[in-house]
Amino acid sequence: MTDKAEGSLLYLDDVSVSFDGFRAINRLSLVLEPGEMRAIIGPNGAGKTTMMDIITGKTRPDTGDVLFDGSVDLTRLDEAAIANLGIGRKFQKPTVFESHSVEDNIALALKSRRGAFAALFHRRSAAEQERIDGLLSTIRLADKRHLLAARLSHGQKQWLEIGMLLAQEPRLLLVDEPAAGMTDAETAETAILLKEIAKTQSVVVVEHDMTFVRALGVKVTVLHEGSVLAEGSLDAVSANPRVIEVYLGR
Amino acid sequence: MSFLRLLAIWAILILGLQPALADRIADADLAPRVAALGSGGFDAAEQAIADLAGTGDDRVPTILDRLGEGELMVRKTDGAVFFAEKAGKDFRLTDPVTGADAGLAPKATLEKVKVNNRIRRAIASAVGALTLMSSDPVVRRSAAEAVMKSADAAAIPALDKAIAAETVADVRAAMMAARATALLASDAPEADKVASIAAIADFGSRDALGFLSGYTTADGAVGEAARKAAAAIESRLMLWDIGQNLWYGLSLGSVLLLAAIGLAITFGVMGVINMAHGEMVMLGAYATFTVQEAIRTFWPDLFDYSLLIALPAAFLTAALAGILIERSIIRWLYGRPLETLLATWGVSLILQQAVRSLYGANNREVGNPSWMSGSFALGDIQVTWTRLWIILFALAVFLTLIAVLKRTRLGLEMRAVTQNRQMAAAVGIRTPLVDALTFGLGSGIAGLAGVALSQIDNVSPNLGRGYIIDSFMVVVFGGVGNLWGTLVGALTLGVANKLLEPYAGAVLGKIILLVAIILFIQKRPRGLFALKGRAVEA
């Protein structure tokens, strides 16, 4: 445990991972303060998704520290344990439970005891129902609550997934390309929603869409070939000659 | 049974079976020498025996054997010598030279050729000389081994003579060991016996071990030497046993490889789980049977080539069946592996029943061509030609397949389609055709496996059932999508199975292996040589 991790919410230090000789993440270091919202950009193959995999326990790093809350070693935990610590993740491709209704999707994600027997004898309480109703109106799917999730449009699925993320009441949200495949109007609304969330929770957003990143107006980290290339405000990193080189090529 | 009798019977067998190895002299030359056996006293008989042995004729061992058993009689009227067999009150006479029936004769007209110990020794040495001095080293070696089994001190002089003349090293060693066993059984001094044990230990065969075990409990220097020698032989034999089991293991591994290699294409490369894969093997075996039946009926001269002719037939039968299944069923189920599994299981039931209707439920006999039958020894390891050919065939099929995938246009397109279907289609590859051909290739290879399996397994409608689980185990163990993994997987499982067998028995060994693989898959769900990384998980 390094002192540097003290006080941080998420702390990655010197993390590397390789697949069959290919270094997907190369000595990556990143610190996220509590309550911070951060945008991560970078070209394809920069290691954005792999970084999320490492934080959420899907991939184990070869070397390096990954600490949550300044002290919890995430490399030793599995996905479920990490999720229950309060780290929520939204995937690039929206994945909702298609044969469940919209309401059941939220209900499943709702913060609760996750044990099998607790689930077997679970009865939905009035407080839980209230919370579900609140979330459904936040994500504007209250009128579609009984519809099977499979019948939602792509954008609606993205929103449902964000709703599920909120239902978990995470302290940190990892959001992978939330605006992908959305209309401009939906994109703008999504940015507003994320900013709203960021008031109470920490958020890491991975995004390609520069307009969207600009709309968020937060600190930006540029990843390239598995490590941090630049960090700062969007304007600062856009002016960085190395970033220009990577994004525009020589 | 005495050494004499044994040696004689054995000589009769060997020399009789292999007339080319033995010389025959003219009947007219042999007859007087046989007659001389009954002409006078023991001196004359001994002389006659040596004389007979000198001819090297293959009828002599029989004659001497019958003499030793007291079945040789002289007809009083003309002094002629016959084999005599009791027939009621009389004796049936047979001419020892020509084997012709000489009719019945009353007992009173005959007189037995008398035999004493001196004559018996003479017979032993004569028969020993005939066989131990044979011109064929194989005959000599077997003779020495026969002596070893009987451990009769009477054989020592004959052995001494043979050892002196022997030029082939391992035959000489066999003779030395035989002499040592004979000496050990005699009343020779202890020092000689200890020395002879050393000679036996040097030879180190299973017979030697069996013989020595009679002495390991003895007191004194002989017992100790025997115990040491037995231990030495045991460890040597254990090595050979391991060698033999390794061979069996390789052989089983090659069979598994043949059965699994087609699956490595359909399951490993295409991701299609084909439960009818075993039935493709079965179709190949029945194609072989059909081709061979046709050849037996119409062109019997070509029988030795029947398997070669069956190869393309089996490949095409299975490949066509595979393409038919792919086009009609599997292509609708891509991306739904569990449903593919169920549908192809249904296909396997239909194919089994179809073959049962056509060919009957009983096992069908597929013959071995002459070049595949028989065996030879490699040290103490028995190698059958069938198994050797199957190993070579499996490797040939494997290497050909690798070459097809790496070097041909079809192989290139196949890899392209499996890696990125959309992109392959975008660059103009006709993906449905490639799918069909890939599946046909995998099935065709299963058909080839059927040709090989028809040589060592029962050709029945259930033939494929026995291989499907093993094949999947091999592919999964080796690592899906990796042909070299399949090779290593097949050979590892084959060898492990056969090395376990002596300790655990065949069935338990197989169970242990199955459980081991189940546990292994838990540990490494993607096999020995699995690819890692995000590409896999995606």
Add this chain to the structure above:
Amino acid sequence: MITSFLINSLDRRGRFVVGLLVLLALLVPAGNLLVPEANAFHVSTYQLTLCGKYLTYALLALSVDLVWGYCGILSLGHGAFFALGGYAMGMYLMRQIGARGVYADPVLPDFMVFLNWKELPWFWHGFDMAWYAFLMVMLVPGVLAFLFGWLSFRSRVTGVYLSIITQALTYALLLAFFRNDMGFGGNNGLTDFKDILGFPIQAPGTRAALFAASALMLALGFVVASAVVRSKLGKVLVAIRDAESRTRFIGYRVEHYKLFVWTLSAVMAGIAGALYVPQVGIINPSEFDPAASIEAVIWVAVGGRGTLIGPLIGAVAVNFGKTWFTGVLPEVWLYALGALFVVVTLFLPRGLVGLWDRAVTGRAKPVKDVDGSERQAGEAA
């Protein structure tokens, strides 16, 4: 509390099924014992036993559906749990024979005397007591399933890989039970039973009681399964089926859920096997045949997986077909069964129940791959 929990779990269709089963448990034995033979409503003992057998198959199918239809685990080895339950029951029935065997040994079953065994192997002790045997009927398949599942699910063996190792499991057991020195009668298995709980096993009354027990046990299994799938746990199971890693990322420990339903299902299969054995009068290693396990899967597919009523309909319909075909056109049966596998997977992904639903509501529920198909075997190529 548990009772109300169970009863409340039934929907209308469920209550109909349970009611029907209870009715069958009363009427069919009555039709056998009370209605005279000449009457059209008479049920022969043969028919009664046959139907009892179908009901045990239905319970097996229900257990397969619980893991496959609701959790996406395609087990090709559920026959093993069925057979283990059957063997536990068979061992009890063997011990009940006592000295009435051919060799008249008061303790050792005939096959052990035949093999020259001097005393009872340790694992045969206790099977003379019914309560112990009935406990083992559930415990043996349950513990095996728990161990197997604990290993497999923890290492995240999924999809066809899991299917194949379940098949290997039952295959290994098949080979093992064929061995005489395993102590389970080898090739011949256990048979020649005399009585059960003190009643002669061949007597019409006993047979009727066994039928009723099968029907009631199936009804109980149905209620339990229904309670499970309608609970939040059941929703998590379906979530796992549809998107396993998503379920992990919202904090559910997938392996625990799988392990629960897998073990429960194995226990149900064991009970089915235990009811099957006294009715057919024999248990032998062929029940471990991988082909038998796959056949149970097709019952579920025919009826409609992911519904609770489907496996019951499928098991009875397919087995009725099997009985009819093997009687009239034996050589056609395997063609028909094979075609059933193909046709159902290609054209009837929701089985007969899906067909009925479509006919009634005019549209089917959306079909989702049962395995969730998050990844595909061989994609690694």
